[in-house]
Amino acid sequence: MSERLDALEERINALRAEVRRAVRARDGALARSLRAELRGVERAWDQALADQEPPARETPSASEPDEAPRAGAAREPGALVPVREQVHQALTILGVPASAKMIVAVHGALRAGSLRGTQLASLRRDEERSFRSSPFARPYYLCAALTDRLSASRGLLTVSTWPLERRAIGPLSPRVDFLTTAIRVAEHILRLEEAGEPTPSGAERLLSRLAYNVPGVPVAPDAPPRPAMVVKAARAELEVHAGADADARARIADRARARLGDAERLFGGTILSLAREEAS
Secondary structure, X not given: OHHHHHHHHHHHHHHHHHHHHHHHOOOHHHHHHXXXXXXXXXXXXXXXXXXXXXXXXXXXXXXXXXXXXXXXXXOOOOOOOXXXXXXXXXXXXXXXXXXXXXXXXXXXXXXXXXXXXXXXXOHHHHHHHHHHHOOOOOOOOEEEEEOOOOOEEEEEEEEOOOOHHHHEOOOOHHHHHHHHHHHHHHHHHHHHHHOOOOOOHHHHHHHHHHHOOOOOOOOEOOEOOOHHHHHHHHHHHHHHHXXXXXXXXXXXXXXXXXXXXXXXXXXXXXXXXXXXHHHO
């Protein structure tokens, strides 16, 4: 148990440092997400410490009410931050639909997390069940990107609070979203540099992998690319595709609003139901 407490204390210290870096980098969304994670780890530390305390010898008298349970005590000690919150953190950084592989890579590189792809396997189905049983009960849902057929795009996750246009996927969207991802990762590193904070080595490796597929960015095997150069080159290509991609996404979003209900707009319509509607 002492090893468990030591690990939690190390994570608390690391999270406090990450919060400080996010605040200095003026990344408000990430700072809020980190603070929520920090509170969860601190609750887990409290619970782990309470588990080490010997049981009280004195029992309360009948006239004394039992102590009310502490907030968060029911949380399983090992569950520091729900997987959905970790995924939300990564998607907040990216701002575009992303695959499980990219989400894991971004979370590991920029957040030094231990998120695994297998943890995301049933996440979207769990989110859909939760929404259908109690619509809009949560502040956000992790949902699907929508194809031009208004069905769920295979393997891509988005956030329900995003505009429908951003959650739609047109012919050019995969390239546009890749370029946006490269820009977001590079900008995140630039904010750290401006704040005088060290850049995690994982972030530099991720940027190198992304920059390899951005024309105009020289990538050396022994040195990471310059983030500002990645931003400039990615934006140059993005300008070529952005207009046509925005139009395609807007058309998909308009059709989704006209033909889909709330749940289907978030998680996609079924092929059978869409075919029946077209036939009618």
